[in-house]
Amino acid sequence: MRWNAFDTPVHDSQRVYRQLLAAMAEPGTFAEVEGVPLPPPEAAIGVACWATLLSLCDLDTRVWVAPELDAAGINEALTFHTGARHTQCPDEADFALVTPATLAGQGMAEPPAFQEGSDSYPDRSTTLVVVLDRLASAGSWTLSGPGIPGHRQLNVGPGGEALMTRLAANRTRFPRGLDAILTCGTRLAAVPRSTRITRCASEEVDACMSP
Amino acid sequence: MTSARRQRILALTPRERLTEHWARLGITPDYRCVRGPEVGMAMVRGRMGGTGNAFNLGEMTLTRASVQLTDDDSAAGDAKLSLGHGWVKGRDPRHAELIALVDACAKRRDWQAAIEEGLVAPLEQALDAERDENARSAAATRVDFFTMVRGE
Numbered sequence: 001m002r003w004n005a006f007d008t009p010v011h012d013s014q015r016v017y018r019q020l021l022a023a024m025a026e027p028g029t030f031a032e033v034e035g036v037p038l039p040p041p042e043a044a045i046g047v048a049c050w051a052t053l054l055s056l057c058d059l060d061t062r063v064w065v066a067p068e069l070d071a072a073g074i075n076e077a078l079t080f081h082t083g084a085r086h087t088q089c090p091d092e093a094d095f096a097l098v099t100p101a102t103l104a105g106q107g108m109a110e111p112p113a114f115q116e117g118s119d120s121y122p123d124r125s126t127t128l129v130v131v132l133d134r135l136a137s138a139g140s141w142t143l144s145g146p147g148i149p150g151h152r153q154l155n156v157g158p159g160g161e162a163l164m165t166r167l168a169a170n171r172t173r174f175p176r177g178l179d180a181i182l183t184c185g186t187r188l189a190a191v192p193r194s195t196r197i198t199r200c201a202s203e204e205v206d207a208c209m210s211p
Numbered sequence: 212m213t214s215a216r217r218q219r220i221l222a223l224t225p226r227e228r229l230t231e232h233w234a235r236l237g238i239t240p241d242y243r244c245v246r247g248p249e250v251g252m253a254m255v256r257g258r259m260g261g262t263g264n265a266f267n268l269g270e271m272t273l274t275r276a277s278v279q280l281t282d283d284d285s286a287a288g289d290a291k292l293s294l295g296h297g298w299v300k301g302r303d304p305r306h307a308e309l310i311a312l313v314d315a316c317a318k319r320r321d322w323q324a325a326i327e328e329g330l331v332a333p334l335e336q337a338l339d340a341e342r343d344e345n346a347r348s349a350a351a352t353r354v355d356f357f358t359m360v361r362g363e
Contacts, residue, residue, distance in 0.1 A: 004245065005245070009249075080246065080277075081246060
């Protein structure tokens with residue numbers, strides 16, 4: 001078993017869960033996940049992503065893993081450590097492990113259709129755990145809405161277009177929608193469905209900053 | 212010997228006896244726990260008469276552990292071969308860990324025979340002897356019920 005779980009499962013998962021809560025409450029802020037085991041070197045996911053999965057998955061959750069992230073036996077490891085079940089259908093998944101390319105439908109007939117919940121039960125939606133190459137502030141996307149005083153900026157790398165377009169579409173079907181946890185290496189951030197996302201070129205940012 | 216049969220014998224043997232027999236073998240590899248030891252619940256299911264529909268009998272505590280051998284041989288070989296798992300009823304983490312360690316070592320070709328003959332076989336005999344002894348003492352107190360035929 002090259003995938004290691006938390007050394008102290010109770011405290012470590014509580015700590016990571018607290019970081020996830022804080023990230024969800026204040027969309028666009030970053031948390032650095034520390035003191036958790038590294039995934040194997042050939043794995044396609046980072047520390048923050050692995051810690052998120054270990055904290056959130058249990059016997060009652062179903063996980064969908066994008067084909068391009070299915071490396072180094074992550075499915076077996078996740079089931080071994082958390083008991084989570086795997087599903088082949090994206091619309092059955094409680095958590096989906098994806099990249100922006102997955103949401104663009106790269107290498108598939110069409111982009112996977114995740115569960116958005118219903119108007120009566122919006123909580124029965126899929127939460128995306130996104131693996132990114134880059135996650136920084138000061139970028140081309142502007143976040144606003146609950147938990148954000150004014151605006152926050154987010155940079156999700158050059159391939160993030162499909163991801164942010166998909167998340168921006170959440171607003172049209174509220175309260176249905178997808179929540180996303182963004183991970184990159186040891187860093188994580190979250191974009192819940194209540195967040196408004198707009199593309200903002202840098203000069204426009206300056207314009208809207210100055211009243 | 213199948214893995215299931217070995218697990219059964221190791222789990223039914225009291226930990227003190229298992230520890231003592233294991234120490235006699237002198238196999239002391241380096242290992243680490245990859246999962247647990249952790250205590251949980253398991254639903255025990257039964258079938259009326261062994262053939263009826265399955266029903267839930269009740270929950271019991273269960274301790275499980277998984278260990279991985281960390282010496283050079285296992286690092287070179289297949290990771291699955293150096294993993295061992297142990298389950299035991301009740302809440303005895305050290306017992307589960309020891310079973311997992313024995314299970315991991317029993318998958319090694321060079322220790323397999325020693326474990327089968329030096330550990331599992333004597334433990335099985337001891338368990339069988341205890342069961343026979345219990346059966347005998349129970350049989351001694353057996354009461355046969357019968358009805359006297361009332362005389363004419």
